[in-house]
Amino acid sequence: MTDSEARQRALAVRHFNRFYTQHIGALHEHLAKTAFSLTEVRVLHELFRGRAQTASVLGRNLGLDSGYLSRLLTNFERRGLITRRPSEHDARQSLIALTDAGHAAYAPLDAAALEEVSALLEGLTPPDQDQLITAMRLIERLLSDKPRHELVVLRQPRAGECAWLVHRQAQWFASHYGWDHTFEGLLARVVADYSQRRDPVREMCWIADQEGSVVGSACIVAVSTTVAGVRLLWVEPDVQRLGIGTQLMSECIRFARRSGYTKLTLTTASTLHEPRRLCERAGFTLAGTVAERRFGNDLTVERWELEL
Known part of the structure; x- marks a missing residue:
């Protein structure tokens, strides 16, 4: 591949990034009406969708700075949204889980996000929806740094x-x-x-x-x-x-x-x-x-x- 071809491909990726970021921004406009930032919602979502996990796993999954994440979790704990308990396998780590209040705070945000995405998809025909989702899955698969072991x-x-x-x-x-x-x-x-x-x-x-x-x-x-x-x-x-x-x-x-x-x-x-x-x-x-x-x-x- 020539330098010119490589540059054109890099520009194409940047163009897609700008386009997609604009759409994501539109989908998250409702966050301005809540007490949570986009990053806070991402952390709540990660805890909402699975079992308790450590701060290091959260940071790695979401690509967050450990210091920033620590302050965010401390704020969550002070507001009664999460609990921490020592890990049975590593005393240096704490397992983090949502409290009932945390689930109650995140549930309407999750429902609103699903409604907005559904509204976006409704503008496409079913075949176009399938094509979009297939393309998204392909992007995710190709850019993932870990092999996918799904069924x-x-x-x-x-x-x-x-x-x-x-x-x-x-x-x-x-x-x-x-x-x-x-x-x-x-x-x-x-x-x-x-x-x-x-x-x-x-x-x-x-x-x-x-x-x-x-x-x-x-x-x-x-x-x-x-x-x-x-x-x-x-x-x-x-x-x-x-x-x-x-x-x-x-x-x-x-x-x-x-x-x-x-x-x-x-x-x-x-x-x-x-x-x-x-x-x-x-x-x-x-x-x-x-x-x-x-x-x-x-x-x-x-x-x-x-x-x-």
């Missing part, structure tokens, strides 16, 4: 998601490996053939859904009456090594066995370490390799097989 559900694709998978994988492999448009064509043919055959007894596709975000996929297609192939195997790079690929592969194997196949195959390139790792962990064996010119690159194509 991943495997479900059937919704309208447009198979096409999105073609777009996403074609874009990613072009960016990271220089694969050309013929790879996108291959993915599109897989999706088209699967969609047109519509044989749920012999073929199946799964979307890995993490709190509404598509984070992976896999598809079983018939190669012959006894052999099935794994296609569209994909896990978003930022959530790899969290067991999602293993979950998808296990579902592929279970489905292939139930459908009466005797062999499951997967074709990949030697440079792609993640599918090779998943195959090895699932008990596949490397059946053969061949040097080929594919997708505008010289590749070593590997065929992996699992006897069912």
